[in-house]
Amino acid sequence: MRFENQIAIITGAASGMGRATAQLMASRGAAVAINDVNGQGLAEVEDELRAKGARVLAAAGSIGDRSFVTEMTAQVVRDWGGVDTLFNVAGYAAYGPAEAYDVWDEMVNVNMSGTYYFCREVARQSMIPNRKGAIVNVASLSGLVAHPNDVGYIAAKHGVVGITKSLAVEWARYNIRVNCICPGFTMTGIFEAVTKEEPDRFASRARKTPLGRAADPREQATVMAFLNSNDASYVTGVIMPVDGGNMALSSGWFPPELSPAQG
Numbered sequence: 001m002r003f004e005n006q007i008a009i010i011t012g013a014a015s016g017m018g019r020a021t022a023q024l025m026a027s028r029g030a031a032v033a034i035n036d037v038n039g040q041g042l043a044e045v046e047d048e049l050r051a052k053g054a055r056v057l058a059a060a061g062s063i064g065d066r067s068f069v070t071e072m073t074a075q076v077v078r079d080w081g082g083v084d085t086l087f088n089v090a091g092y093a094a095y096g097p098a099e100a101y102d103v104w105d106e107m108v109n110v111n112m113s114g115t116y117y118f119c120r121e122v123a124r125q126s127m128i129p130n131r132k133g134a135i136v137n138v139a140s141l142s143g144l145v146a147h148p149n150d151v152g153y154i155a156a157k158h159g160v161v162g163i164t165k166s167l168a169v170e171w172a173r174y175n176i177r178v179n180c181i182c183p184g185f186t187m188t189g190i191f192e193a194v195t196k197e198e199p200d201r202f203a204s205r206a207r208k209t210p211l212g213r214a215a216d217p218r219e220q221a222t223v224m225a226f227l228n229s230n231d232a233s234y235v236t237g238v239i240m241p242v243d244g245g246n247m248a249l250s251s252g253w254f255p256p257e258l259s260p261a262q263g
Contacts, residue, residue: 177236
Protein backbone atom coordinates (compact mmCIF):
# COMPACT_ATOMS: atom_id res chain seq x y z
CA MET A 1 0.00 0.00 0.00
CA ARG A 2 2.27 2.73 -1.26
CA PHE A 3 0.90 6.15 -2.20
CA GLU A 4 3.82 8.00 -3.78
CA ASN A 5 2.72 10.87 -6.03
CA GLN A 6 -0.86 10.58 -4.80
CA ILE A 7 -2.95 13.36 -3.32
CA ALA A 8 -5.14 12.52 -0.33
CA ILE A 9 -7.78 14.54 1.49
CA ILE A 10 -8.42 13.47 5.08
CA THR A 11 -11.19 15.01 7.19
CA GLY A 12 -11.31 14.84 10.98
CA ALA A 13 -7.51 14.83 10.95
CA ALA A 14 -6.85 16.65 14.24
CA SER A 15 -7.33 13.56 16.38
CA GLY A 16 -8.25 9.90 16.56
CA MET A 17 -8.74 7.92 13.38
CA GLY A 18 -8.33 10.95 11.13
CA ARG A 19 -4.98 11.84 12.65
CA ALA A 20 -3.81 8.24 12.43
CA THR A 21 -4.85 8.16 8.78
CA ALA A 22 -3.00 11.37 7.98
CA GLN A 23 0.13 10.01 9.66
CA LEU A 24 -0.14 6.71 7.80
CA MET A 25 -0.76 8.24 4.38
CA ALA A 26 2.10 10.71 4.79
CA SER A 27 4.43 7.91 5.86
CA ARG A 28 3.51 6.00 2.70
CA GLY A 29 4.33 8.84 0.36
CA ALA A 30 1.09 10.75 -0.17
CA ALA A 31 0.70 14.49 -0.10
CA VAL A 32 -2.02 15.06 2.49
CA ALA A 33 -4.66 17.78 2.62
CA ILE A 34 -6.01 17.66 6.14
CA ASN A 35 -9.16 19.14 7.61
CA ASP A 36 -10.78 19.50 11.00
CA VAL A 37 -13.02 21.97 12.79
CA ASN A 38 -10.39 22.01 15.58
CA GLY A 39 -7.90 24.51 14.17
CA GLN A 40 -5.36 24.18 16.99
CA GLY A 41 -5.28 20.39 16.82
CA LEU A 42 -5.05 20.55 13.05
CA ALA A 43 -2.05 22.89 13.22
CA GLU A 44 -0.29 20.48 15.56
CA VAL A 45 -0.77 17.62 13.09
CA GLU A 46 0.39 19.84 10.23
CA ASP A 47 3.59 20.72 12.09
CA GLU A 48 4.20 17.08 12.98
CA LEU A 49 3.84 15.90 9.40
CA ARG A 50 5.93 18.72 7.94
CA ALA A 51 8.70 17.91 10.40
CA LYS A 52 8.77 14.43 8.90
CA GLY A 53 9.10 15.78 5.38
CA ALA A 54 5.51 15.38 4.20
CA ARG A 55 3.71 17.72 1.83
CA VAL A 56 0.77 19.09 3.80
CA LEU A 57 -2.10 21.46 3.17
CA ALA A 58 -4.26 22.21 6.22
CA ALA A 59 -7.72 23.78 6.12
CA ALA A 60 -9.76 24.31 9.28
CA GLY A 61 -13.52 24.32 8.86
CA SER A 62 -16.72 22.31 9.10
CA ILE A 63 -17.51 19.65 6.53
CA GLY A 64 -21.16 20.62 7.04
CA ASP A 65 -20.43 23.95 5.32
CA ARG A 66 -20.88 23.33 1.59
CA SER A 67 -18.98 26.44 0.52
CA PHE A 68 -16.01 25.46 2.69
CA VAL A 69 -15.93 21.95 1.22
CA THR A 70 -16.07 23.36 -2.32
CA GLU A 71 -13.25 25.82 -1.66
CA MET A 72 -10.96 23.37 0.14
CA THR A 73 -11.30 20.89 -2.71
CA ALA A 74 -10.66 23.65 -5.25
CA GLN A 75 -7.53 24.72 -3.35
CA VAL A 76 -6.15 21.17 -3.42
CA VAL A 77 -6.86 20.90 -7.14
CA ARG A 78 -5.27 24.30 -7.83
CA ASP A 79 -2.18 23.68 -5.72
CA TRP A 80 -1.57 20.01 -6.37
CA GLY A 81 -3.43 19.19 -9.57
CA GLY A 82 -6.15 16.83 -8.35
CA VAL A 83 -7.40 14.43 -5.69
CA ASP A 84 -6.61 10.73 -5.90
CA THR A 85 -8.12 9.54 -2.66
CA LEU A 86 -10.56 10.85 -0.04
CA PHE A 87 -10.93 9.73 3.57
CA ASN A 88 -14.20 11.00 5.07
CA VAL A 89 -13.44 10.55 8.77
CA ALA A 90 -14.93 13.66 10.42
CA GLY A 91 -18.01 13.32 12.61
CA TYR A 92 -19.34 13.69 16.11
CA ALA A 93 -21.98 12.30 18.46
CA ALA A 94 -24.55 13.81 20.83
CA TYR A 95 -26.87 11.84 23.04
CA GLY A 96 -30.42 12.18 24.28
CA PRO A 97 -33.80 10.43 24.20
CA ALA A 98 -35.51 10.52 20.82
CA GLU A 99 -38.53 12.43 22.09
CA ALA A 100 -36.29 15.25 23.32
CA TYR A 101 -33.47 15.11 20.74
CA ASP A 102 -32.73 18.72 19.77
CA VAL A 103 -29.50 18.52 17.72
CA TRP A 104 -30.91 16.63 14.73
CA ASP A 105 -30.08 19.20 12.06
CA GLU A 106 -26.45 19.64 13.02
CA MET A 107 -25.96 15.92 13.62
CA VAL A 108 -27.27 14.96 10.18
CA ASN A 109 -25.55 17.88 8.47
CA VAL A 110 -22.08 17.04 9.76
CA ASN A 111 -22.20 13.25 9.88
CA MET A 112 -24.17 12.55 6.70
CA SER A 113 -24.44 15.65 4.51
CA GLY A 114 -20.81 16.65 5.06
CA THR A 115 -19.69 13.21 3.93
CA TYR A 116 -21.73 13.58 0.76
CA TYR A 117 -20.49 17.14 0.14
CA PHE A 118 -16.86 16.01 0.10
CA CYS A 119 -17.62 12.99 -2.08
CA ARG A 120 -19.46 15.22 -4.53
CA GLU A 121 -16.79 17.90 -4.71
CA VAL A 122 -13.80 15.59 -5.21
CA ALA A 123 -15.80 13.78 -7.88
CA ARG A 124 -16.85 16.95 -9.69
CA GLN A 125 -13.53 18.72 -9.52
CA SER A 126 -11.08 15.86 -10.02
CA MET A 127 -12.13 12.21 -10.01
CA ILE A 128 -14.79 12.28 -12.74
CA PRO A 129 -12.71 14.39 -15.17
CA ASN A 130 -9.68 12.19 -14.51
CA ARG A 131 -11.70 8.95 -14.60
CA LYS A 132 -10.13 7.60 -11.42
CA GLY A 133 -10.30 7.86 -7.65
CA ALA A 134 -10.95 6.05 -4.39
CA ILE A 135 -13.10 7.14 -1.47
CA VAL A 136 -13.61 5.63 1.96
CA ASN A 137 -16.37 6.89 4.23
CA VAL A 138 -16.41 6.28 7.96
CA ALA A 139 -19.78 5.23 9.32
CA SER A 140 -19.99 3.26 12.58
CA LEU A 141 -21.54 0.12 13.94
CA SER A 142 -24.35 2.62 14.55
CA GLY A 143 -24.76 2.65 10.76
CA LEU A 144 -25.71 -1.02 10.91
CA VAL A 145 -27.52 -1.45 14.23
CA ALA A 146 -29.23 0.75 16.82
CA HIS A 147 -28.84 1.56 20.49
CA PRO A 148 -30.76 3.89 22.80
CA ASN A 149 -30.47 7.67 23.06
CA ASP A 150 -28.61 8.40 19.81
CA VAL A 151 -31.26 8.70 17.09
CA GLY A 152 -29.55 11.47 15.10
CA TYR A 153 -26.17 9.78 14.97
CA ILE A 154 -27.70 6.42 14.11
CA ALA A 155 -29.81 7.91 11.32
CA ALA A 156 -26.86 9.85 9.91
CA LYS A 157 -24.50 6.89 9.96
CA HIS A 158 -27.12 4.68 8.29
CA GLY A 159 -27.21 7.45 5.69
CA VAL A 160 -23.45 7.22 5.18
CA VAL A 161 -23.87 3.52 4.42
CA GLY A 162 -26.55 4.35 1.83
CA ILE A 163 -24.48 7.13 0.27
CA THR A 164 -21.55 4.75 -0.08
CA LYS A 165 -23.58 2.09 -1.87
CA SER A 166 -25.25 4.62 -4.15
CA LEU A 167 -22.04 6.35 -5.20
CA ALA A 168 -20.19 3.06 -5.67
CA VAL A 169 -22.83 1.97 -8.17
CA GLU A 170 -23.24 5.32 -9.90
CA TRP A 171 -19.57 6.28 -10.20
CA ALA A 172 -18.13 2.90 -11.13
CA ARG A 173 -18.35 4.00 -14.78
CA TYR A 174 -15.77 6.67 -13.97
CA ASN A 175 -13.43 4.16 -12.30
CA ILE A 176 -14.16 5.69 -8.89
CA ARG A 177 -14.34 3.21 -6.03
CA VAL A 178 -16.35 4.06 -2.91
CA ASN A 179 -16.23 1.96 0.26
CA CYS A 180 -17.17 2.36 3.91
CA ILE A 181 -15.86 1.14 7.24
CA CYS A 182 -17.99 0.77 10.35
CA PRO A 183 -15.62 1.08 13.32
CA GLY A 184 -16.43 -0.53 16.60
CA PHE A 185 -14.99 0.32 20.01
CA THR A 186 -11.87 2.38 19.18
CA MET A 187 -9.57 4.08 21.67
CA THR A 188 -9.72 7.64 20.40
CA GLY A 189 -9.02 10.58 22.68
CA ILE A 190 -12.70 10.83 23.62
CA PHE A 191 -12.85 7.18 24.62
CA GLU A 192 -9.61 7.47 26.58
CA ALA A 193 -11.06 10.33 28.61
CA VAL A 194 -14.33 8.56 29.30
CA THR A 195 -12.52 5.33 30.16
CA LYS A 196 -10.68 7.17 32.93
CA GLU A 197 -13.98 8.55 34.24
CA GLU A 198 -15.97 5.31 33.94
CA PRO A 199 -13.46 2.43 33.89
CA ASP A 200 -16.01 -0.24 34.79
CA ARG A 201 -18.28 0.69 31.91
CA PHE A 202 -15.54 0.38 29.33
CA ALA A 203 -14.03 -2.72 30.86
CA SER A 204 -17.47 -4.26 30.44
CA ARG A 205 -17.60 -3.20 26.80
CA ALA A 206 -14.19 -4.70 26.13
CA ARG A 207 -15.36 -7.99 27.65
CA LYS A 208 -18.28 -8.00 25.21
CA THR A 209 -15.93 -7.67 22.23
CA PRO A 210 -14.73 -11.06 20.94
CA LEU A 211 -11.14 -9.82 20.59
CA GLY A 212 -11.38 -8.53 24.15
CA ARG A 213 -10.12 -4.98 23.63
CA ALA A 214 -10.67 -1.67 21.89
CA ALA A 215 -9.08 -0.98 18.52
CA ASP A 216 -6.16 1.39 18.21
CA PRO A 217 -6.97 4.22 15.75
CA ARG A 218 -4.04 3.05 13.61
CA GLU A 219 -5.81 -0.28 13.07
CA GLN A 220 -8.77 1.57 11.58
CA ALA A 221 -6.45 3.75 9.48
CA THR A 222 -4.71 0.70 8.02
CA VAL A 223 -8.00 -0.77 6.84
CA MET A 224 -9.00 2.54 5.26
CA ALA A 225 -5.66 2.83 3.50
CA PHE A 226 -6.05 -0.68 2.11
CA LEU A 227 -9.51 0.11 0.73
CA ASN A 228 -8.20 3.23 -1.01
CA SER A 229 -5.07 1.52 -2.34
CA ASN A 230 -4.44 -0.28 -5.61
CA ASP A 231 -4.35 -3.51 -3.60
CA ALA A 232 -8.16 -3.17 -3.40
CA SER A 233 -8.64 -2.29 -7.07
CA TYR A 234 -11.72 -4.54 -7.49
CA VAL A 235 -13.35 -3.61 -4.18
CA THR A 236 -16.21 -1.10 -4.27
CA GLY A 237 -19.53 -0.71 -2.47
CA VAL A 238 -18.25 -2.64 0.55
CA ILE A 239 -19.57 -1.84 4.03
CA MET A 240 -16.93 -3.28 6.34
CA PRO A 241 -17.29 -3.59 10.12
CA VAL A 242 -13.90 -3.15 11.80
CA ASP A 243 -15.11 -4.06 15.23
CA GLY A 244 -13.17 -6.89 16.83
CA GLY A 245 -16.03 -9.29 16.11
CA ASN A 246 -18.96 -7.39 17.64
CA MET A 247 -21.26 -7.73 14.63
CA ALA A 248 -20.64 -11.47 14.53
CA LEU A 249 -21.79 -11.78 18.14
CA SER A 250 -25.54 -11.32 17.93
CA SER A 251 -26.23 -11.07 21.65
CA GLY A 252 -23.32 -8.88 22.71
CA TRP A 253 -22.83 -11.15 25.70
CA PHE A 254 -20.35 -13.91 26.54
CA PRO A 255 -21.04 -16.88 28.78
CA PRO A 256 -18.11 -17.11 31.21
CA GLU A 257 -16.50 -20.07 29.48
CA LEU A 258 -16.31 -18.16 26.19
CA SER A 259 -15.11 -14.80 27.53
CA PRO A 260 -11.90 -13.65 25.85
CA ALA A 261 -8.69 -13.71 27.80
CA GLN A 262 -7.87 -10.45 29.53
CA GLY A 263 -4.30 -9.49 30.14
